[in-house]
Every structure is written in structure tokens, then in C-alpha cells.
Amino acid sequence: MTQDDKRQSGRVSRRKFILGTGTAGAAALAGCSSSGGSDTPAETEADDDGGSSNTPAPSDDDESEETPMQNQSGPGTLRSGGSSTVYPPANTASSYWNGNRPASDSEYWPWEEYGLDNPEEYALADYFAGLYGIERRDDANPPFPWTVALSHSGTGVRKVRDGLVDIGNSSGNVQDELPDRDSYEDFVDHVVAVDGQPIVVSSEIADAGLDGITGQQLKDLYKGRIDNWQEIDSSLPDREVLVLGRVTGSGTRTSFVSNVFNDPEAETTVANRYGQNQRLAQAIAQADNAISYLALAFLDTDGVSPISLEWEGTTYTYGDDQNGLDSRSYPLSRDLHMYTWQGTDNREAAAIYMCLTDFGQDTFVAPNDYFTLGESRRQEQIEKLPDQNPVWE
Numbered sequence: 001m002t003q004d005d006k007r008q009s010g011r012v013s014r015r016k017f018i019l020g021t022g023t024a025g026a027a028a029l030a031g032c033s034s035s036g037g038s039d040t041p042a043e044t045e046a047d048d049d050g051g052s053s054n055t056p057a058p059s060d061d062d063e064s065e066e067t068p069m070q071n072q073s074g075p076g077t078l079r080s081g082g083s084s085t086v087y088p089p090a091n092t093a094s095s096y097w098n099g100n101r102p103a104s105d106s107e108y109w110p111w112e113e114y115g116l117d118n119p120e121e122y123a124l125a126d127y128f129a130g131l132y133g134i135e136r137r138d139d140a141n142p143p144f145p146w147t148v149a150l151s152h153s154g155t156g157v158r159k160v161r162d163g164l165v166d167i168g169n170s171s172g173n174v175q176d177e178l179p180d181r182d183s184y185e186d187f188v189d190h191v192v193a194v195d196g197q198p199i200v201v202s203s204e205i206a207d208a209g210l211d212g213i214t215g216q217q218l219k220d221l222y223k224g225r226i227d228n229w230q231e232i233d234s235s236l237p238d239r240e241v242l243v244l245g246r247v248t249g250s251g252t253r254t255s256f257v258s259n260v261f262n263d264p265e266a267e268t269t270v271a272n273r274y275g276q277n278q279r280l281a282q283a284i285a286q287a288d289n290a291i292s293y294l295a296l297a298f299l300d301t302d303g304v305s306p307i308s309l310e311w312e313g314t315t316y317t318y319g320d321d322q323n324g325l326d327s328r329s330y331p332l333s334r335d336l337h338m339y340t341w342q343g344t345d346n347r348e349a350a351a352i353y354m355c356l357t358d359f360g361q362d363t364f365v366a367p368n369d370y371f372t373l374g375e376s377r378r379q380e381q382i383e384k385l386p387d388q389n390p391v392w393e
Contacts, residue, residue, distance in 0.1 A: 075134060078347045081149030082156015082169035083251045084276040085295040086336045088368040089193055090148045090169055093355050096363065100125040100142040114359040120392060128354045132346035133389040146351055152275070153177050153251025157187070160341045166348050168339040171195060171295070172251030176264035190338040191381055192355045194371040195296050196325025197256060197332035198306040198318055204288040205229065205305075208236050212308030212315065215331070219260060221291060224269030229289065237289075244283055244292040245270040252277060255334040256293045293332065296325065297368045326371045336370065349385040356381055 080090060100123045101108040109124045119127040125142030134143045153170035154177045160168030161178075170177060174187045199218065201210060213221075213232060220226045221243055229236040245268060246253035253273075258264040274280040277295045284290045285303025299306055299318070308317040311331045316323050325333065338355075340348050354360045361372040373381065 075144040075347055078144055078146040078167070078351055079149070079165045080147065080156075080167035080169055080338070080351075081159060081165050082151060083153040083171040083336075084150055084278065085153075085171035085195060085252055085297070086156075086169035086192075086338070087148065087150050088297045089336070089355070089364040089370060090338070092368060093351065093360065093364040094146040094148045097125045097128075097142055097146045097351065097354070100140060103127070109359070111359065114357055114362075116357070116359070117390075122392070125350075129347070129350045130391045131353065131388045132350045132386065133391055134346055134350060135391055144347055150276070152247070152249040153254065154249035157339055160339050161187070163341070166340065166345075167351070168341075170251045170337045170339060171334060172254035172258070172264070173335075173337070174339060176254045176258050177249075177251060179264060186342045188340045188342075188344050188384060190340065190344070190352050190384060191335040191373065191377070192338055192352065193336040193361075193365040193373065194326065195334050195336055196318075196327075196330050196371060197252070197259075197293050197334060198296060198299060198325055199309050199332075200284060200292055200294050200299070200304050200306050202242075202284055202287045202290045203303045203305045205236065205291070206307065207305075209233065210236055210307060212310060212317070215260075215309065215311040218309065222257075222260065222268040222270070239289045242287050242290040243270045244280060244287075244290050245273050246277075246280060246293075247273045247275050250275070251334075252293065252295055256332065259332050259334070296370055299369060344385055346386060353382065353385055353388075 080094075096109075099108075102123045103109060103111055103119045103121070106112070111119055111124075111127070116127070119130075122130055122136060123140070123142075126136035129143040130136065136143055148169075149165075153172045156165070156168035156170045157174045157177045158168075159165045174184055174189065175181075178184075199213065208229075210229070210233060217226065217232060221241060222245075224243075226232065227241055229239050229241055232241075245256070254264050257266040257268060260266075272283065274283060277298045280292060281294060281298040281301040281304055284292055284294070285301050294304070298304070306318040308315050309332070310316075314323055314329065316325060316327060316330045318325055324330070327333070338352055340352075344352070355364055356373070356378050361378070365372050
């Protein structure tokens with residue numbers, strides 16, 4: 001069966017819906033305010049955290065963004081959205097794509113260093129789109145624009161399922177994000193990076209002498225069985241522990257509770273939940289008594305300090321060459337996903353393949369402090385994409 005034959009024919013044809021969309025501006029930034037101790041997701045609000053060189057579009061939860069525009073020529077906008085953890089590398093990639101710089105700009109796109117075939121006169125996006133049979137435009141614009149919206153992993157996988165985006169970004173497995181489905185075979189899982197989720201504390205607690213906790217202490221903290229720092233270490237301040245986390249629907253939270261409690265729907269006891277990694281990192285930094293889990297890309301927040309985690313006899317420490325957070329045995333390690341639905345079309349393949357090349361891993365993944373995929377894993381992911389059919393051959 002061909003990729004086109006496998007497209008959705010039920011609700012609304014995904015190809016017909018998406019390809020009819022207009023050329024909107026690139027990244028949408030929608031933040032979330034903190035919520036209370038319940039699992040209710042925080043309300044979304046306008047936010048410019050994370051930064052983008054592109055003109056902001058409506059938020060990922062804005063229904064107006066989901067209304068297709070008609071009478072567009074050429075491939076429609078490639079629309080992606082979801083996880084705030086996947087957002088940094090995805091947004092960097094889309095910025096490069098939309099910039100579509102020429103091959104002569106070797107500092108921006110040093111294609112010769114990454115084993116790519118000669119792109120001749122093709123600019124960056126033209127080259128990768130051309131690998132999948134998509135013709136370049138007559139101007140300097142990319143063959144199609146790529147937008148990246150910001151919400152949650154659960155939103156990303158639901159929207160790709162419902163035909164509202166092409167690519168659903170998720171930092172959790174779709175099986176954990178949508179646990180009540182009978183089948184997941186229509187989701188195509190494209191892993192583009194690895195996040196070794198660190199445990200972090202407010203810098204005041206690290207400065208007071210805390211450099212690590214055990215797995216049992218981590219479980220006790222998130223079940224409300226420890227509420228004072230002196231219960232961890234008597235030398236620490238006599239101060240309440242402020243346990244923080246992410247909202248339900250966040251892949252960061254889903255992965256955390258699944259890895260720690262072997263249950264993606266496990267209940268936890270926290271003081272506040274935050275809709276985005278950016279907000280959570282800020283809350284940890286602004287407190288003097290907080291602990292939380294976080295995505296690696298946000299460890300550079302001033303006032304946030306990673307601590308080691310002793311798990312089943314092994315101590316994992318950020319930056320450790322042997323037992324670092326990139327170890328496959330690190331209990332909070334997780335893949336970062338770009339899901340497509342009922343196959344992967346040529347637009348999706350071009351963007352994802354760019355992320356999987358040496359160029360993409362070194363430019364979009366590593367600078368955002370995530371771990372790049374090893375060669376065998378990258379080849380495994382590339383094999384999920386359609387066969388290449390370069391337009392210049």
C-alpha cells in the first residue's frame with residue numbers, strides 16, 4: 001500500500017485538510033500559568049518564552065489556526081505542534097528551514113562537512129525537500145513553510161490523530177499519552193533526540209550541601225511522605241520542601257511518573273504544576289526550597305541546580321562520562337518524538353530527515369542540550385521515511 005493510500009479517509013482527509021492550509025508565520029508560543037496541586041492542566045496564556053526569530057502565529061490551542069485557507073499554490077504549510085520539551089530543537093529546525101539559506105552560505109549550512117550530496121544551486125530547504133521530489137519555488141522562500149506551535153505532548157498526539165497538524169511533537173510515548181486506545185498502528189513514531197530528564201533543586205538547597213537523592217527519596221517526595229529538607233539530610237535547612245511538577249498532558253510529567261512509578265497515570269502530590277518547562281524552571285529558580293524534574297534544555301536557567309540520582313545501586317550524575325544522564329540505563333531517560341499519522345508524506349519526511357542528518361543532530365539537537373542519536377538509531381529512524389526521489393536526478 002502506498003503512503004497516499006494509507007492516509008486518513010474517515011473524519012476529514014488529513015492530506016486534503018493540511019495541504020489546503022495557508023502560509024502562516026512560523027512558531028506559535030503559548031505558555032501556561034501554574035495550577036494548584038491537582039492534576040488539572042493550567043490555563044494557557046500568551047507567552048514569548050523560548051524565543052523565536054519567526055513572526056508568532058496564533059497559539060496552538062487557538063481554533064482559528066485550525067481553519068484551512070484555500071487557493072494556495074504548491075505544498076501547504078507543514079504544521080507541527082505539541083511538547084515544550086521537543087519545541088527547542090523543532091523550532092530551531094523550522095527557523096533554518098524557513099530561512100532557506102543558499103549553499104554558498106557555508107557558515108549557516110556547511111553541507112560539505114556532513115556527507116550530503118552536492119546540492120548544486122539548491123538552498124537548504126530546497127535541497128531537503130528536493131530529496132523527496134518537491135520542487136523549489138522561483139523565489140528565495142522554501143518550497144513550503146514549516147510552523148511549530150507550543151502546547152503539550154498530549155495535545156500534539158491528539159492533534160496529529162485528528163488531522164489538525166502534520167507532526168505531533170511529544171516527549172512521551174503515544175501509548176502513555178493516549179492510554180485508552182485499542183490500537184496505535186496509525187501513529188508513526190519518529191525519534192529525533194534523547195532527553196535525560198534531570199532532578200533539579202533551587203540553587204539555595206544545592207549550595208546548602210545537597211548533591212543527590214535516592215530513588216526511594218524521590219518516590220517519597222512525590223507521594224507527600226517527605227515535607228522537610230532535614231528529612232533528606234539533617235545538615236540541610238529546616239525548611240519545607242516545595243515539590244513542583246508539570247501538568248497532566250505534559251509528556252515530561254507522563255514520562256516521569258511512568259519511569260518512577262511504572263504507571264503513566266500515577267497520582268503525585270505536588271505544590272504546583274506548570275504548563276511549560278520554561279515556567280517550571282523559573283519557579284524553581286525563584287524559590288529557595290524547590291525540587292522538581294525538568295527537561296535538559298532548561299538546565300541553563302539561573303538558580304536551578306541538577307543533583308545526582310542513586311537508583312538501584314548506581315548513582316547517575318549530570319556530566320558524568322560513565323553514568324551520566326545519557327546512559328541508556330538512566331531511569332529518567334526518554335526519547336523525543338515527532339509523530340505522523342497513517343504514514344509519512346514527503347513534506348514530513350523532508351523536515352524529519354533534515355533533523356536526522358549529522359547536520360540536523362549537530363545543529364538542532366546538541367545545541368539545545370539534548371543527546372544526539374547514535375548512528376544505528378538514526379538509520380533505524382531514516383528507514384521509516386519514504387524512499388528519496390531527488391528532483392535534480
